[in-house]
Amino acid sequence: MDNEQAVLYSRILTELTLTFHIIYATIGVGVPLMIFLAQWLGIKKQDEHYILLARRWTRGYIITVAVGVVTGTAIGLQLNLLWPTFMEIAGNAIALPLFMETFAFFFEAIFLGIYLYTWDRFENQRKHMLLLIPVAIGASFSAIFITMVNSFMNTPQGFEFANGYMVNVNPILAMFNPAMPTKVAHVLATAYMTAAFVLASIGAYRILKGSNHIYHKKALLLTLKVGLIFSVAAAIIGDFAGKFLAAYQPEKLAAMEWHFETEEAASLTLFGILQNGDEVKYSIELPYALSILAHGNPNAEVIGLDQFPSENIPPLYIHYLFNIMVLVGMGVTVLGLVYLIGKFLRKKFIHSKFFLWLIVTSGPLCIIAIEAGWWLAEVGRQPWVLRGILRTEDAATTSNQVDLMLYLFIGLYLILGIASAIVLIRMFRSNPVERELADQKGGG
Amino acid sequence: MSYELIGISVLWLFLFGYIIIASIDFGAGFFNAYSVLTNKQHIISKIIQRYLSPVWEVTNVFLVFFFVGIVGFFPSTAYYYGTILLVPASISIVLLAIRGAYYAFTTYGKLKSNFWTYLYGFSGLFIPASLSIVLTISEGGFIYIEDSRIILDYLALFTSPLTWSIVILSLTSVLYISAVFLTWYANMAQDKPATELMRRYALSWSLPAIITASGIIVELRLHNPVHFDRLLDLWWMFAISFVLFLITLLLIWLRKSYGIAFIVLVCQFLIAFFAYGISHYPFLLYPHLTITEGFTSEAMAIALIIAFIAGFCLLIPSLFLILKLFLFNKEYVQGRIK
Ligand code: HDD
Ligand code: HEM
Numbered sequence: 001m002d003n004e005q006a007v008l009y010s011r012i013l014t015e016l017t018l019t020f021h022i023i024y025a026t027i028g029v030g031v032p033l034m035i036f037l038a039q040w041l042g043i044k045k046q047d048e049h050y051i052l053l054a055r056r057w058t059r060g061y062i063i064t065v066a067v068g069v070v071t072g073t074a075i076g077l078q079l080n081l082l083w084p085t086f087m088e089i090a091g092n093a094i095a096l097p098l099f100m101e102t103f104a105f106f107f108e109a110i111f112l113g114i115y116l117y118t119w120d121r122f123e124n125q126r127k128h129m130l131l132l133i134p135v136a137i138g139a140s141f142s143a144i145f146i147t148m149v150n151s152f153m154n155t156p157q158g159f160e161f162a163n164g165y166m167v168n169v170n171p172i173l174a175m176f177n178p179a180m181p182t183k184v185a186h187v188l189a190t191a192y193m194t195a196a197f198v199l200a201s202i203g204a205y206r207i208l209k210g211s212n213h214i215y216h217k218k219a220l221l222l223t224l225k226v227g228l229i230f231s232v233a234a235a236i237i238g239d240f241a242g243k244f245l246a247a248y249q250p251e252k253l254a255a256m257e258w259h260f261e262t263e264e265a266a267s268l269t270l271f272g273i274l275q276n277g278d279e280v281k282y283s284i285e286l287p288y289a290l291s292i293l294a295h296g297n298p299n300a301e302v303i304g305l306d307q308f309p310s311e312n313i314p315p316l317y318i319h320y321l322f323n324i325m326v327l328v329g330m331g332v333t334v335l336g337l338v339y340l341i342g343k344f345l346r347k348k349f350i351h352s353k354f355f356l357w358l359i360v361t362s363g364p365l366c367i368i369a370i371e372a373g374w375w376l377a378e379v380g381r382q383p384w385v386l387r388g389i390l391r392t393e394d395a396a397t398t399s400n401q402v403d404l405m406l407y408l409f410i411g412l413y414l415i416l417g418i419a420s421a422i423v424l425i426r427m428f429r430s431n432p433v434e435r436e437l438a439d440q441k442g443g444g
Numbered sequence: 445m446s447y448e449l450i451g452i453s454v455l456w457l458f459l460f461g462y463i464i465i466a467s468i469d470f471g472a473g474f475f476n477a478y479s480v481l482t483n484k485q486h487i488i489s490k491i492i493q494r495y496l497s498p499v500w501e502v503t504n505v506f507l508v509f510f511f512v513g514i515v516g517f518f519p520s521t522a523y524y525y526g527t528i529l530l531v532p533a534s535i536s537i538v539l540l541a542i543r544g545a546y547y548a549f550t551t552y553g554k555l556k557s558n559f560w561t562y563l564y565g566f567s568g569l570f571i572p573a574s575l576s577i578v579l580t581i582s583e584g585g586f587i588y589i590e591d592s593r594i595i596l597d598y599l600a601l602f603t604s605p606l607t608w609s610i611v612i613l614s615l616t617s618v619l620y621i622s623a624v625f626l627t628w629y630a631n632m633a634q635d636k637p638a639t640e641l642m643r644r645y646a647l648s649w650s651l652p653a654i655i656t657a658s659g660i661i662v663e664l665r666l667h668n669p670v671h672f673d674r675l676l677d678l679w680w681m682f683a684i685s686f687v688l689f690l691i692t693l694l695l696i697w698l699r700k701s702y703g704i705a706f707i708v709l710v711c712q713f714l715i716a717f718f719a720y721g722i723s724h725y726p727f728l729l730y731p732h733l734t735i736t737e738g739f740t741s742e743a744m745a746i747a748l749i750i751a752f753i754a755g756f757c758l759l760i761p762s763l764f765l766i767l768k769l770f771l772f773n774k775e776y777v778q779g780r781i782k
């Protein structure tokens with residue numbers, strides 16, 4: 001295998017592992033918050049339904065955590081195995097948040113272990129609930145620290161680069177780089193939002209399958225409320241992320257918006273397909289919108305792709321990814337809003353089959369948006385691993401066996417993905433809410 | 445003490461922590477599978493599950509901590525080890541992943557069948573074997589550099605007696621450490637038959653463990669004389685370690701103070717592990733990489749050490765809490781509370 005192929009397979013394997021991990025990781029960040037809210041409501045309202053909600057979510061959560069943990073361990077090692085040069089160079093400046101992330105995991109792991117096995121140990125339920133706080137904090141801080149690393153890859157700073165080495169390193173400056181605020185905020189908001197909609201999907205599905213218990217309706221209301229709040233937050237922060245790009249990574253913004261010529265009062269291109277490299281067809285043009293998105297001013301100048309040498313321009317297909325992400329974001333926001341208004345006005349349609357099916361799709365759609373968003377962010381950074389400093393093709397391993405490892409991991413993720421799905425489905429099907437509530441009443 | 449020395453000592457300590465708790469975990473899985481095979485499952489399964497359930501994720505974090513830490517303090521290890529370990533480390537990842545996931549699936553997801561118990565139990569032995577390869581490689585002699593590419597010589601690696609002695613050592617110590625711990629744990633649970641069974645395992649794995657450990661020293665003499673000489677300089681540490689080994693053995697033989705026996709065993713391994721580590725100093729990879737060459741920048745080192753101290757202050761009380769709730773809580777251990 002020559003070096004080009006090693007690079008290619010390393011990329012595919014990295015993409016595969018991250019794409020798989022991010023599903024479980026996002027759920028892992030968001031679900032503890034939902035469990036906490038449910039348990040808190042349950043204690044406050046003295047409502048056993050919410051407590052049961054917390055219990056059942058926890059049971060499913062632990063399965064996703066397990067897959068999150070093992071795939072996370074895989075990426076952690078793979079980053080070193082597949083990108084040794086990158087880790088050697090970047091490690092000098094960005095090891096700190098990676099290191100702190102392990103403390104966040106530690107914290108989460110310890111308290112999750114305690115939380116799981118102490119449901120009935122405390123007289124006071126509140127004490128048990130408090131154990132969730134370190135779990136939620138640990139999970140969210142894992143996301144914060146790892147996203148700091150990823151921000152650094154987009155806007156590296158806090159060092160001087162000389163002879164291929166990073167010198168005069170300032171780890172704090174490297175952590176708090178310009179990409180960090182919007183990225184971290186957007187990742188957290190979308191993780192909470194995704195967890196909420198995924199749980200809403202499950203509730204809606206149970207109702208569709210004939211379970212008419214009030215339990216599921218309470219679950220729907222709670223999850224959609226939280227989902228709506230965070231989807232609005234995600235959109236607002238996403239807008240800031242666009243402004244950040246205009247200032248620091250104009251080539252990414254220009255590529256994802258198909259903005260070829262630098263101009264003032266730029267219009268925003270929605271949808272469309274690209275032909276012959278730079279002809280946009282079937283698109284909708286919103287006048288001034290790109291200038292507003294990028295700079296908050298309808299007449300501002302937006303830098304186009306003409307300002308960059310062609311070898312530094314990321315693949316243009318990220319436009320589609322951006323559209324998918326934004327469409328899902330808008331779609332689920334509207335869905336949550338309509339549901340809550342319908343609920344407020346006591347309309348019947350929110351429990352109609354059609355509407356419930358719409359809710360069922362919201363969870364998977366959010367996962368798709370998460371994937372699209374990450375692919376947008378990562379592919380949009382190409383050809384750089386460390387923007388402006390290290391190219392992806394120079395960072396990969398020189399090993400000859402990357403292709404074999406790729407097949408090995410494809411097998412692993414197939415097994416893990418299928419098995420975790422089977423286990424989750426069986427867990428909830430063989431133990432419906434009605435039965436569990438009856439068992440509790442029966443003194444069990 | 446220089447920063448690199450602080451760094452490597454902390455990491456070595458965490459690696460030791462991983463080795464002990466992972467050994468208990470891997471060994472427990474094996475004994476569980478073995479007991480199913482020999483129809484003695486009713487005796488020890490419960491004990492093993494009670495211990496493992498709350499801690500399995502914590503075990504994994506120790507490993508993550510070690511490899512993230514070593515790349516943090518010594519970024520050049522990413523370059524050297526990252527390139528050569530692609531295949532062995534990937535295999536370890538897959539084994540760890542399958543084992544970890546299926547543990548969760550069976551325990552929380554109620555996916556019960558003997559097949560998984562076997563898979564879980566026996567994969568637990570391959571993991572220490574595959575991870576221990578890293579130690580062998582660090583002794584040097586299996587790597588060559590060709591057109592500035594680092595290449596691992598698999599043939600040399602797999603035909604070297606050193607490799608196989610280290611693999612066997614890892615297996616025997618896993619089983620020995622685990623058996624001693626579970627003897628103690630079963631005794632705390634006041635489970636007589638389980639205690640007796642685990643005691644028997646502990647005694648029968650003690651001798652193979654100590655013999656293979658001594659075997660390594662002999663192998664090293666041929667493979668890496670420099671390292672061997674440095675080991676001999678530290679003979680007194682190994683002597684202390686050996687005395688501690690005898691104490692553990694005696695206590696278990698006499699059915700006395702299993703708790704102290706386990707603590708003495710931890711000290712025995714700690715001393716031997718550090719003697720080995722000190723004699724390895726200053727090399728991270730013979731003869732290519734030393735801890736001074738591979739070290740990160742000073743600013744990063746200070747930041748990492750501060751982060752470590754802060755993190756440690758968080759961890760110690762939480763670790764203490766989990767131990768108190770599950771390991772030293774008589775009611776829990778004896779199964780009177782869930
Ligand atoms: C449920 C998921 C989801 C939803 C609905 C949205 N996003 Fe997003 N977006 C993400 C999930 C995501 C993400 C997965 O979290 C990304 C990938 C990397 C990152 O920092 O966040 C991301 C990245 C990302 C980036 C690239 C940042 C960078 O590369 O530095 C921009 C500009 C936006 N988003 C903008 C938006 C806008 C304007 C949205 C309007 C509704 C939006 N996102 C909805
Ligand atoms: C701290 C966080 C992250 C780090 C350090 C990181 C590291 C890397 C590296 C080294 C590459 C180079 C390989 C390449 O360009 O092909 C890469 C690319 C990529 N990463 Fe990330 N990544 C991070 C977060 C993520 C996440 C969470 C995802 C989500 C799925 C992701 C998805 C991808 C994808 C899809 C590519 C391929 C881009 C391409 O090939 O054009 N990354 N990442």
Ligand code: HEM
Binds near residue numbers: 021069071105505
């Ligand atoms: C290159 C990027 C990444 C690396 C190297 C990485 C590394 C890891 C590792 C090593 C673990 C296992 C920790 C353990 O043993 O407990 C893990 C789990 C986890 N990761 Fe990732 N990760 C990456 C990307 C992400 C991203 C982008 C997020 C969040 C947005 C994330 C969130 C989590 C969470 C929450 C867990 C804990 C498992 C759970 O609670 O479900 N990771 N990750």
